[in-house]
Amino acid sequence: MRRRLEGTYEEVNAPQILDKSLWETSGHWGWYNENMFGVKSAHAMMNEEDEEADQRVFALKPMNCPGHVQIFKHGLRSYREMPVRLAEFGNVHRYEPSGALHGLMRVRGFTQDDAHVFCTEEQMRDECLRINDLILSVYKDFGFEEMSVLLSTRPEKRVGDDESWDNAEEIMMDVLKTIEEQSGGKIKTGINEGEGAFYGPKFEYTLKDAIGRTWQCGTTQVDFNLPERFGAFYIDSDSNKKQPVMIHRAICGSMERFLGILIENFAGHFPLWLAPQQVVVATITGDADAYAEEVVAKLKKAGLQAKVDTRNEKINYKVREHSLAKVPVIMVCGMREAEEGSVNIRRLGSKDQTSMSLEDAIASLVEEATPPDLR
Numbered sequence: 001m002r003r004r005l006e007g008t009y010e011e012v013n014a015p016q017i018l019d020k021s022l023w024e025t026s027g028h029w030g031w032y033n034e035n036m037f038g039v040k041s042a043h044a045m046m047n048e049e050d051e052e053a054d055q056r057v058f059a060l061k062p063m064n065c066p067g068h069v070q071i072f073k074h075g076l077r078s079y080r081e082m083p084v085r086l087a088e089f090g091n092v093h094r095y096e097p098s099g100a101l102h103g104l105m106r107v108r109g110f111t112q113d114d115a116h117v118f119c120t121e122e123q124m125r126d127e128c129l130r131i132n133d134l135i136l137s138v139y140k141d142f143g144f145e146e147m148s149v150l151l152s153t154r155p156e157k158r159v160g161d162d163e164s165w166d167n168a169e170e171i172m173m174d175v176l177k178t179i180e181e182q183s184g185g186k187i188k189t190g191i192n193e194g195e196g197a198f199y200g201p202k203f204e205y206t207l208k209d210a211i212g213r214t215w216q217c218g219t220t221q222v223d224f225n226l227p228e229r230f231g232a233f234y235i236d237s238d239s240n241k242k243q244p245v246m247i248h249r250a251i252c253g254s255m256e257r258f259l260g261i262l263i264e265n266f267a268g269h270f271p272l273w274l275a276p277q278q279v280v281v282a283t284i285t286g287d288a289d290a291y292a293e294e295v296v297a298k299l300k301k302a303g304l305q306a307k308v309d310t311r312n313e314k315i316n317y318k319v320r321e322h323s324l325a326k327v328p329v330i331m332v333c334g335m336r337e338a339e340e341g342s343v344n345i346r347r348l349g350s351k352d353q354t355s356m357s358l359e360d361a362i363a364s365l366v367e368e369a370t371p372p373d374l375r
């Protein structure tokens with residue numbers, strides 16, 4: 001399945017289960033098997049002696065990279081198509097001992113906001129800058145102001161020739177300088193000497209939350225290894241086969257962990273555009289039920305996550321309960337509101353109540369509920 005995304009990435013969906021041989025080619029079966037789930041047909045597993053049964057071993061993907069290389073390799077690629085940018089909200093599984101599991105922060109199945117860019121060496125600088133802009137702008141949209149970018153350089157044990165490393169590191173140093181300059185020194189940058197992966201240098205992005213804790217989230221990883229292992233190539237302008245540079249990038253990293261970080265950062269008080277439940281319409285008396293239902297229908301039609309609370313409980317009890325559940329907006333409706341076509345709004349964390357027409361309330365909430373990048 002492929003879908004052209006608005007912007008520059010093609011959204012793809014690589015298979016969840018892939019033959020073991022692919023993971024042998026990628027090298028994961030060798031150095032990453034402790035974190036991988038092996039899969040077989042249940043029949044074959046229960047009848048290991050049955051030669052008629054399909055005894056092949058597959059793996060549940062722990063990463064999206066090899067699948068994306070396969071997509072890149074589909075058909076002959078020309079330099080004219082480069083860069084090829086494949087993105088996937090990839091569902092990956094990694095075996096972790098049960099003692100290592102921790103809430104949303106460390107789970108065995110998670111979703112990566114993953115992408116792989118295949119480009120020429122000449123395009124690498126632009127691609128790195130573009131990825132950095134995207135990553136830093138996403139963090140900003142989520143309200144993070146303090147962030148740092150570190151460049152991890154070549155380790156002692158590595159693949160790839162020195163010329164490729166020199167070139168990649170030089171470009172990335174330059175990108176790092178650009179990031180710092182463009183942010184007016186707001187984004188801290190630095191170098192982790194010798195901390196790069198054996199297959200290429202990388203950027204690591206760290207966020208500081210509201211109470212000063214730091215979280216490492218995104219990465220931009222240059223890779224000299226995987227394209228070579230899989231024999232990926234494109235045809236250059238002189239009709240020669242050439243190996244592409246592969247750049248892995250994730251913005252939030254694990255979406256589940258990132259959600260955990262957001263919950264910690266906002267202490268549950270999500271801005272309206274992020275809140276899973278944005279509005280609750282609570283009635284004071286049963287007479288206002290029909291009006292409250294009408295209000296909820298209009299809120300939903302405007303794209304807001306709203307629900308009604310017509311329970312036969314005191315209004316203070318309802319307000320308290322929804323406040324504890326951290327619902328950002330509570331609309332209180334009684335007969336007066338029903339007659340006026342108005343709503344009485346209480347915002348989470350404030351004792352004030354504001355009365356306004358339903359139309360005005362919807363218009364201002366819709367604006368507030370629009371994600372920052374769409375405003």
Ligand SMILES: [Zn+2]
Nearest residue numbers: 064065116248
């Ligand atoms: Zn990757």
